[in-house]
Amino acid sequence: HIQEFIDDMSVQLGSGANYDPEFVIDLRACMAKWGDDSLEIAVDAQWEGIVSYYQDPNSRDPWVNCIDHPNHERCRSSQYEEGQSEKAEVFGSGTIREMVIEEPCNYASNIAYYRGALRICEYDQWSGGESNIATRNALKRSFMALGSGSAFMHGSQTKLGRAFDVVPIAAIAYTSYESLITAIGGYENTFLRCLGKSHCATAEEVARRTAFLSLNHDVGKWEQELKNIKGSFPAKYDQTFAAIIVIAAYISFPDVIADLVLDNLRDAFDGSSFMTFLFDEFLPEVKPLIDEVYLGVLEFMEQSDLASRFIGSLGKLGYAFLFQEEFLDLDLTDKNLMRGTSSAFIVNGFADLMTGGDGFPFPDNFGLYPGSENCNPKSSHALWHQQSAEGLSDLNLMVDYIVSVIEKNKASQKDDGSLCAFDDTCKSGSCQWWVGKSFYACGDEPCWNDGDTCGIGSICNSCCNGHEWWWGKLVTACGEEPCWSEGTICGAGTSCHACCNGSRTPWYWFGAGTCK
Helix, strand or coil: CHHHHHHHHHHHCCCCCCCCHHHHHHHHHHHHHHHCCCHHHHHHHHHHHHHHHHCCCCCCCCCCCCCCCCCCHHHHCCCCHHHHCCCCEEECCCCCCCEEECCHHHHHHHHHHHHHHHHHHHCCCCCCHHHHHHHHHHHHHHHHHHHHHHHHHHHHCCHHHHHHHHHHHHHHHHHHHHHHHHHCCCCCCHHHHCCCCCCCCCHHHHHHHHHCHHHHCCHHHHHHHHHHHHCCCCCCHHHHHHHHHHHHHHHHCCHHHHHHHHHHHHHHCCCCHHHHHHHHHHHHHHHHHHHHCCCCCCCHHHHHHHHHHHHHHHHHHHHHHCCCCCCCCCCCCHHHHHHHHHHHHHHHHHHHHHHCCCCCCCCCCCCCCCCHHHHCCCCHHHHHHHHHHHHHHHHHHHHHHHHHHHHHHHHCCECCCCECCCHHHECCCCEEEECCCCEEEECCCCCECCCCECCCCCHHHHEECEEEEECCCCEEEECCCCCECCCCEEECCCHHHHEECEEECCHHHCCEEEEC
16 A cells, blocks of 8 residues: 555655654545545555566566666666666565665655645635536646656666656646636637647546556556557647746736746757747747736736746746756755755745745655655755655646636626726627717627617617607607508698508698598
């Protein structure tokens, strides 16, 4: 069970047995939340599958025991510093869970992503209320799969481990992106929804297949299923995260500031293919939709929240990238890592002030995962896992806040006929002068029915069928007045003209008459 694997990490890395029982209790409750009764079984099966793979010497890409075979190429060629240091350790010694873990700290630090799942569960301000359970479940499932999958990758350095690491990250990004593109009205646009692919599965489907992979397939078939999942949606997570930042920037800031933010983003990833796609293809397609998003006249605090959540969330992720060797190989010393660990508390505290500190309160740096007090000062990638777990969850909550602001202001737009001042305040997008209200109102004013009285040169212009003088009303009215029937009293030379078949006007009636 998951508790046993977490305790194995805690014992091996010096944090003692029985790591944070309350955390595991809360995690189990989280996994079962929103009717997700099978998720805990699936996560347990993920760990069982990892052990099974370790114990299978006949697998196509076997897990190398780097203690017995320290000179094996895989034991010396990791892209991560810890994997190059010949520090493999035995976890779960003497149990059925016994495994030789190639990167001990990078393996255990993935438990931080389980705290990301907890944060999704504990957050109580989701847009859409109870109707938004699918998005929450998808994020929760993907964070849980990421914790197991990335641990598998750093423990084994196998191709299967790497595949199980990449897909959940992409699923997290895709879930938030799908929420955001739906909120701005781009879901029906296949190019935007699928980020350039001709078709794509929903985020809910991707997260479900990834999380329940272990229940539906033996470990020997995981690699093919992960390949199938990856092909079903836009799985280039760096591209997806960048697309989120593009949309969030233009909604959170005026265009001139958003342009500056994105110019810096482009410079930071100069030459990458996904940036070419974003600026040459994606942005021209999505920008008109962003420009049509109705945010109304935002309250000062609401506008401030949009900007500050953007800055705070990206600040946490930006700090995390300092410790990601794949992007920045800074060759950090133990002393610098210790300072980085201590500074993370300050950076995150400041960022929390900007984001509002929503969601699950993360513990301090020395309690986020088993062995963190020993691992963070000596493994930059372990610190990356810790910091990115918090940054990713913040990014998800920032996206949801943007969605909630869009939905709130969209709901405040007025129906046709409601008084208005600007086009954007109307659901129809049109605020026009209504002669019948003598004021501006939403939508097109319906034409006036026959018989409605009107004023020539103004209101009469709104008549459906023109206008004329109506003798029966002694005023101008819309449409043609029906002729008067026999016996109707009329005035000679005036209203008698309205008679259907002429009139009788004897002189001795002194100007009166009747219709024939």
